[in-house]
Amino acid sequence: MTRGQTADLIIRHAAELLVCPAGGEGLGIIEDGALLARDGRIVWVGRTADLPAVAADASADAAGRRTIDATGRVVMPGLVECHTHLVFGGSREHEFQMRAAGASYAEIAAAGGGIMSTVRATRAASTEELLHRGRTNLRAMLRLGLTTVEAKSGYGLSTEHELRLLEVYRMLDAEQPVDVVPTFLGAHVVxxxxxxxPDAYVDLVVEEMLPAVAERGLARFCDVFCEQGAFTLEQSRRVLAAGLEHGLRPKLHADQFADGGGGELAAELGAVSADHLDHIGDAGVAAMAAAGVTAVLLPGAVAFLGLHHFAPARRLLEGGVRVALSTDFNPGSCHCMSPFIVVTLASSYLKMSLAEVLRAWTCEAAGALGLAGEVGSLEEGCRADIVVLDTYRAERIPYDFGVDHVETVIKDGLVVYEAGRA
Ligand SMILES: [Zn+2]
Incomplete structure (x- = not known):
């Protein structure tokens, strides 16, 4: 920032300002940190004592500039949620109780539950009902500091209903502050x-759904549930390769319940991410590292399902794979939207360090959406998506289990949420 330029947002005196440098390592903590933004972009980051002279001009505050005193607070990038099934009809709390009583997945499906029950409810819901659900969920996510949220289709499973879900995401993106990044998951289950x-369903996805989605510009990514009971490696490759031909980068639900070679397929296709990976083997780790595929780990889903086998985060990190975290928010296997619960689970069960878990919700999650350096970092040139936490040091974030501490959320340089205010 050069002398004489203006800023329309100033944050100063942050006890800890977490830069979360894209492409780097660590949190880049600045004590007594400060930041300037203009027109929705960050233009300067450093120590409060080094703020450019323009920040001292109090008359600018009277002219509409916003100055936030973050004394005793942590300031970090707006959180990036890179794997959700954001909008669906119905809910499955009854299934959760069946599982608590010892029922297996197969027993629940036989009783009419599972993904198919959500497909029925989603198809039956009106578009207005789906929009309402989306608004409610996004408002709750914004209050948790999330400023970018990926959202998958996959509860329509027909061309009409898959397109409708993606159109709902487009409307939601346009009408509220959180950026909604749409992913086509027509190959969720058959x-x-x-x-x-099932092969005829894959034909439908490849020959009818994908062209329609691409023609309308409704998705940025194409995802597949590559797992026994969903789609085989061969079917997954076919769907993702067709997606690539339509300009949609691949994402995969991979190696969740067994090592099915999903990590290797993600690497082969140049996927932006492979997600779950609870059972990924060494060959998958090596392939992902070599191809630069981000691992998205979802320990909330393991815990919510009452399972015990968590993703090998240390093996992935030490093998050179970039690791992001997400809730996997969905009605069946993880009805949780709190990044803060996941941060604690990842610390305790995945043995990830403070820097690793917080990068995993900011710059690394941005990488899983192809947005590294755009969101998820507080560096010059990044979008001014910022969260102010009412806690004095970052170490409190995983320690205060389930507490969010979110006080102020800023999106594109504008305050869009303040705790205690409407
Ligand atoms: Zn998922």
Whole structure:
């Protein structure tokens, strides 16, 4: 920033300002940190004592500039949620109780539960109902400091209903502050009309759904649930390769319940991320590291399902794979939208360090969406998506289990949420 330039947002005296440098390591903590933004972008970051002279001009505050005194607070990038099933009809709390009583996944499915029950409810819901659900969820996420949220389709499983979910995401993105990044997941499970001919469903995804999604510009990524009971490696490759031809970068639900070679497939196709990976093997880790595929780990889903086998985060990190975290927010396997619960789970069960868990919710999650250096970091040139936490040091974040501490959320340089205010 050169002398004489203006800023429309100033934050100063942060006890700890976490830069979370994209492409780097560590948190880049600045004590007594400060930041200037203009027109929605960060233009200067450093120590309060080094603020450019322009910040001292109090008359600018009267002219509409916003100055935030962050004394005793942590200031960090707006959190990036890189794997959700954001909008769906119905809910599955009854299933959760069945599981608590010892029922297996197969027993729940036989009783009419599972993904198919959500597909039925989503198809039956009106578009206005789906929009309302989306608004409610995004408002709750914003209050948790999330400023960018990836959202998958996958509860329609017909061309009409998959397109409708993605159109709902486009409307939600346009009408509220949180950026909604849409992912086409038509290959979530085989559609109910194709139960006996899964390859014909893959034909439908490749020949009808994908072209329609691409033509309308409704998705940035194409995802597949590559797992026994969903889609085989071969079917997944076919869907993702077709997505690539339409300009949609691949993402995968991979190696969640067994090492099925999903990590290797992600590497082969140049996927932006491979997600879950609870059972990924050494070959998958090596392939992902070599290809630069980000691992998105979802320990909330493991805990919510009452399972015990968590993703090998240390093996991935020490093997050179970039690791992001997410809730996997969805009605069946993780009805949780709190990044702060996941941060603690990742510390305790994945043995990730403070820097690793907080990078995993900011710059690394941005990388899992192809947005590294754009969001998820407080560096010059990044979008001014910022969270002020009412706690004095970053170490409190995983320690205060389930507490969010979110006081102020800033999106594109504008305050969009303040705790205690409407
Ligand atoms: Zn998922």
């Amino acid at each position: 559609g109910p009309e194709y139960r006996d001919c």
